[in-house]
Amino acid sequence: MKKIISGNEAIALGFGDFGGVFASGYPGTPSTETLEEVARLGDVYCEWAPNEKVALESVIGGSIAGGRSLSTMKHVGVNVAADALLTLTYTGVNAGLILMVSDDPGMHSSQNEQDSRNYAKFAKVPMLDPSDSQEAYDMVRVGFEISEQFDTPLMLRTTTRISHAKGVVVQQEKIAPKIEEWEKNVPKYVMLPNFGKLKHIKVEARLLKLQEYAETTPLNRIEMRDTEIGIITSGVAYQHVREACPNASILKLGMIHPLPARKIAEFAGSVKRLVIAEEMDAIFEEQIRAMGIEVETGKNKLPLCGEFSADIIRSAINDAPPETTSPVEGLPMRPPVFCPSCAHRGLFTILSKLKVFVSGDIGCYTLGALPPMNAMHSVIDMGASISAAHGMAKVNAIAGRNEKPVAVIGDSTFFHSGMTGLMSMAYNGGNALVIIMDNRTTGMTGGQENPGTGVTLQGVPARQVEMVPLVKALGIDNVVEYDAYDLKATEAAIKKGLETPGPYVLIDKNPCILRYKIRKPAIKVDQENCTGCRACLKVACMALGLTATGEDKQKVRVDPNVCNGCGVCAQMCKFDAMHAIEGENNANL
Amino acid sequence: MQIFNIVIAGVGGQGVLMASKVLAESALASGLDVKQNEVHGMAQRGGSVISFVRIGDQVSSPVVMPGSADLLISFEPLEALRYIHYLKPGGRLVYNKVSINPSTVAAGLAVYPQDVEEQIAAACAEAQGIEALAIAREAGNGKAVNMVMVGKVMKHLPLKEEIITEVVKQVSQNKGLEVNMKALAGGAAA
Numbered sequence: 001m002k003k004i005i006s007g008n009e010a011i012a013l014g015f016g017d018f019g020g021v022f023a024s025g026y027p028g029t030p031s032t033e034t035l036e037e038v039a040r041l042g043d044v045y046c047e048w049a050p051n052e053k054v055a056l057e058s059v060i061g062g063s064i065a066g067g068r069s070l071s072t073m074k075h076v077g078v079n080v081a082a083d084a085l086l087t088l089t090y091t092g093v094n095a096g097l098i099l100m101v102s103d104d105p106g107m108h109s110s111q112n113e114q115d116s117r118n119y120a121k122f123a124k125v126p127m128l129d130p131s132d133s134q135e136a137y138d139m140v141r142v143g144f145e146i147s148e149q150f151d152t153p154l155m156l157r158t159t160t161r162i163s164h165a166k167g168v169v170v171q172q173e174k175i176a177p178k179i180e181e182w183e184k185n186v187p188k189y190v191m192l193p194n195f196g197k198l199k200h201i202k203v204e205a206r207l208l209k210l211q212e213y214a215e216t217t218p219l220n221r222i223e224m225r226d227t228e229i230g231i232i233t234s235g236v237a238y239q240h241v242r243e244a245c246p247n248a249s250i251l252k253l254g255m256i257h258p259l260p261a262r263k264i265a266e267f268a269g270s271v272k273r274l275v276i277a278e279e280m281d282a283i284f285e286e287q288i289r290a291m292g293i294e295v296e297t298g299k300n301k302l303p304l305c306g307e308f309s310a311d312i313i314r315s316a317i318n319d320a321p322p323e324t325t326s327p328v329e330g331l332p333m334r335p336p337v338f339c340p341s342c343a344h345r346g347l348f349t350i351l352s353k354l355k356v357f358v359s360g361d362i363g364c365y366t367l368g369a370l371p372p373m374n375a376m377h378s379v380i381d382m383g384a385s386i387s388a389a390h391g392m393a394k395v396n397a398i399a400g401r402n403e404k405p406v407a408v409i410g411d412s413t414f415f416h417s418g419m420t421g422l423m424s425m426a427y428n429g430g431n432a433l434v435i436i437m438d439n440r441t442t443g444m445t446g447g448q449e450n451p452g453t454g455v456t457l458q459g460v461p462a463r464q465v466e467m468v469p470l471v472k473a474l475g476i477d478n479v480v481e482y483d484a485y486d487l488k489a490t491e492a493a494i495k496k497g498l499e500t501p502g503p504y505v506l507i508d509k510n511p512c513i514l515r516y517k518i519r520k521p522a523i524k525v526d527q528e529n530c531t532g533c534r535a536c537l538k539v540a541c542m543a544l545g546l547t548a549t550g551e552d553k554q555k556v557r558v559d560p561n562v563c564n565g566c567g568v569c570a571q572m573c574k575f576d577a578m579h580a581i582e583g584e585n586n587a588n589l
Numbered sequence: 590m591q592i593f594n595i596v597i598a599g600v601g602g603q604g605v606l607m608a609s610k611v612l613a614e615s616a617l618a619s620g621l622d623v624k625q626n627e628v629h630g631m632a633q634r635g636g637s638v639i640s641f642v643r644i645g646d647q648v649s650s651p652v653v654m655p656g657s658a659d660l661l662i663s664f665e666p667l668e669a670l671r672y673i674h675y676l677k678p679g680g681r682l683v684y685n686k687v688s689i690n691p692s693t694v695a696a697g698l699a700v701y702p703q704d705v706e707e708q709i710a711a712a713c714a715e716a717q718g719i720e721a722l723a724i725a726r727e728a729g730n731g732k733a734v735n736m737v738m739v740g741k742v743m744k745h746l747p748l749k750e751e752i753i754t755e756v757v758k759q760v761s762q763n764k765g766l767e768v769n770m771k772a773l774a775g776g777a778a779a
Contacts, residue, residue: 004617004625108628132624165626165651166613242649311654325656325674328708331667332699336601336636337692372696514634540696542635542689559690561722561731586731 001171007162010133010169011072011100012037014140016044019177021067021095024048024055026416027445028074029109030163031102035072036448039457044177048442048449048457051382051416052077056084056099063097064189066180068144072100075116076381080417082119085153089123090199091189092151095180096144100156102163105279106307109160111362111379113305115280120155120257124203126210127155127257128219131238133167135254141172142219150206150213157256159279161236161307211258219254222267229317230271232264232284236308237277243310245317248275259287268293275317279308335370340543340587341520341564343510344368344437346484347408349539349568350491351375356406356498359392359432361385361418363410364443372540376408383417385409389432390425397431404498407434411467412442412450419474425503426475433497434505437484438467439512447515471505484508487571513564520565521580522587523558529577530555536569536578543587544569560586590621592645593747594653597627597738598672599664600689602634604735607760608662609640611739614756615748616644626651635692639672644747660745662738665689666705666718673712682713683742685721685734717741719779728771736769740776750777 005013011034015023023046025035038046049055052073062069073081078101085099101119104110120127126146130136139156147154187195214220226247233241234253241250251267253259268274268288275297276285285298301316302308315322338345348368351358352375360366360376361384369376378388389407396403409418414436422434442448449457454464471479478500482493497504511518523543532553537544543563546554558569558578564587570578595612599605609625616623627640641653655674661682663669669684676682686706693699702708709716719741725733736757743750754773761769 002617004613004623160628161626161651164628165624166610167624167648167651168617168622236651239650240652309652309654310650323656324654327655327672327674328670328712331671332691332693332701334600334635334637334667334671334691335693337634339634371693371698534697537695537697540692542692542695544695545690545701546697562689 003169003171004166005133005169006033006164006166007130007133007136007158008033008164009037010137011140011156011158012041013169013171014137015070016041017172017174018141018144019068019175020044020070021177021179022046022059022062023070023072024058025072026050026052026055026077027442027448028077028102029445030104030158030160031072031074031100032445032448033163034100035457038070046457050451052081053084056081056088059097060084060088063093063095064182066095066182068096068177070098070100073102074110075101075103075114076110076112077101078116078119080382085119085123087191088153089125089203090191090196093147093153094182096147097153098140098143098147098156099153100158102158102160103280104160106160111381113280115283116155116157117256117283118281121283124207125153125155125257126150126255127157128254129157129234129256130162130254131235131252132162133165133169136162137169137171139254146213150210152206152210159236165236207258211260214255214258214260215262217255220260220263221252221254222263223250223252224270225249227271229273229275230267231275231277232267232288233277235279237279237313240308240310240313241277244314253284256284259284261291264288265291265293273297277302277308277313280304336367337540337542338364338367339514340541340562341513341518341566343439343484343508345539345541345566346487346490346568347435347437347508348373348375349572350487350494351406351408352538353491354494357392357403359385359389359405359407361407361409361413362444363413365408365410365437368408372538382413383409383421386418386425386432386434387421389434390421390428390430393431405432406494407432409434409436410443411436411438411440411452415451415465419470422471422476422503422505423474430503431501432503433494434503436467436471436505436507438507438509441512441515443512443515447512467507467509471507476503476505478502478504479507480505481507481509484510485566485568487568519585519587521582522560522563522565522584523567523570523578524581525556525558526577526579527555529575531575532556533575535574536572539569539572541569560584563587590645590747592643592648594658595642595644595660595662596653596658596672596675597640597642597662598668599638600668601636601638603638603664604732605638605640605664608735608739609642611753611756611760612642612746612748614760615753616642618752618756619748622646622648624648624651637668637671660742662742664721664734664738666709667691667701669709670705670712673709676713680713680715681745682709682716683738684709684716684718685738686718687720687722719776721776724775724779725772728775729768730765733768733772736772737776737779740773741779743777
């Protein structure tokens with residue numbers, strides 16, 4: 001049967017069709033939909049873990065117990081899971097284990113542009129790199145086979161344009177899942193130094209065997225056309241190459257670690273000009289140059305940063321300027337913004353007013369860094385808001401500065417890796433104000449479940465983690481709930497938290513309006529009372545705008561198609577010009 | 590057939606992705622190859638959204654290059670102007686005339702250009718704006734702007750209208766079916 005599905009959907013479908021038993025991951029763009037689609041299959045068990053390390057470790061257990069297992073995460077998630085991965089490569093697997101990782105060249109929705117192919121080298125594990133949805137689907141099958149045949153975890157890598165691009169997939173017949181027997185095998189699974197030393201030797205031998213496999217597998221194929229130009233490529237770059245140079249010969253790598261050295265030499269020897277077209281790092285190029293093969297075009301002409309396109313490849317190979325057209329200049333930007341009526345708006349309106357240092361984190365609230373709020377001053381990785389604020393407070397104290405930093409973090413990020421930082425702050429006598437925006441979902445990635453949601457990925461009611469007792473248990477005495485929609489109360493609560501010495505935690509419990517579909521009566525502007533002072537515009541809501549320019553002073557208007565009636569703007573108004581209209585809500589959210 | 594490149598632009602929350610899905614499924618149902626791609630991730634409403642649909646006998650890259658689109662469908666006038674350079678010479682633009690303020694404008698940091706429609710007309714001879722929100726409301730739900738836009742462009746696609754209509758039926762949920770059918774027809778008549 002033919003379907004048009006994304007790379008993520010294809011991997012989920014493959015997992016269901018090729019004997020998948022257990023899947024666990026953490027949401028992260030562009031990987032998120034994979035596990036959501038596994039959940040939609042209905043007949044395969046899957047779950048969200050609180051972070052990627054827990055996800056991968058759970059999947060290791062699943063593999064040891066004999067079920068084909070899949071863990072999904074975005075590129076930076078592998079950093080969190082790396083501790084498990086780098087020793088998992090020693091133990092190997094029982095049933096097949098695939099770690100799916102999604103890179104984000106171009107940084108559409110990520111804090112860095114790291115290239116996960118480095119992890120395949122680092123962990124000495126095989127890695128597959130699909131070029132479209134069909135390959136993504138097929139590679140789940142062959143991925144499990146390689147994992148089991150070579151007793152190794154396997155990394156299945158996608159990029160944004162593979163994960164989110166939809167293409168046609170022909171589905172194969174479903175293989176019924178079969179759960180392997182399991183055994184207690186201390187030398188295999190207990191990585192004490194004496195066992196680990198022996199395993200390291202096996203890992204190196206395994207890599208040589210995998211290299212032999214790479215030489216003959218149809219995953220790596222030579223497409224001979226004109227021999228003037230030969231291009232070595234993989235992933236979505238292959239599609240751009242086909243578009244840019246339809247007559248060029250191609251060595252298409254589907255298995256990108258370890259590389260097939262003999263096949264590469266054979267290909268290089270059969271073309272005049274050798275081009276290596278790989279997005280991001282020079283991973284192929286460095287290895288191919290180390291083989292003593294001459295490369296004409298690689299990172300000397302193709303960018304290390306950002307995504308490739310057919311045009312970029314065409315102009316690099318032909319030494320010609322790009323052929324594409326340029327956008328109209330000077331248009332107002334349309335960056336993502338807090339949703340109309342999101343509780344984050346109230347918090348950041350006050351943080352912006354108070355001009356405190358805000359140590360931020362990964363989530364919707366990161367948008368508080370953008371104008372006009374400008375109220376977030378560092379964002380590094382999941383959980384860093386709290387630990388970085390702690391370190392700042394310590395140095396502030398040493399320097400004699402009387403400044404208490406503020407950390408802002410969401411519930412999902414707090415469960416992921418904020419808790420340990422807060423425990424450290426309590427233990428080490430810290431002095432920061434931590435604000436937890438507990439909206440009971442993982443918002444930025446589209447409203448996924450987490451341990452605070454009260455329901456699992458597969459819709460089963462679940463134990464709900466309570467924030468206040470959790471924070472208290474970590475060693476924090478000052479834990480106060482506040483309402484971010486109430487600007488005065490929010491300001492008072494933050495001031496109290498800043499004035500009180502020692503760690504102080506504020507918790508807002510307003511749920512995500514998108515996930516929980518919360519609707520409130522829209523605000524209307526009384527044009528008689530509005531003086532056009534624009535104080536309300538400081539809340540940066542897309543429902544607000546100005547009336548048309550004319551002879552009169554421009555006044556504020558509220559777009560009834562967008563407003564969801566949180567009333568934060570009305571609280572900024574000193575002229576009693578903004579009111580909710582009972583019964584009216586046209587917000588197209 | 591030669592590859593037919595479509596770019597769909599709009600504002601997060603307007604249903605650009607569903608419109609893209611309808612066109613891609615219709616191409617598949619017509620026995621053609623198709624690639625569809627958009628960049629999404631930020632769940633919030635209000636950001637600029639762009640999606641590509643490429644239809645042909647065989648399609649490689651999922652990305653439409655600037656200067657190569659046969660058709661640009663924009664759910665908002667400023668977004669039409671933002672992505673108008675994707676059109677190839679002689680390419681067609683269909684856009685919704687209802688504007689939505691970017692956050693930068695709402696915050697008073699930027700001005701929404703008053704002459705967007707004039708700039709569009711100057712940049713593209715084959716541009717047509719419609720009141721898609723009013724038509725969607727008429728059909729029963731302002732959220733059906735996406736189906737109005739699909740209805741409006743149907744006759745410019747290398748796809749049969751009956752096939753598109755059938756796909757819209759399949760993807761519509763019970764309650765939305767009647768609204769979507771009306772929106773599709775309303776768009777086609779606009």
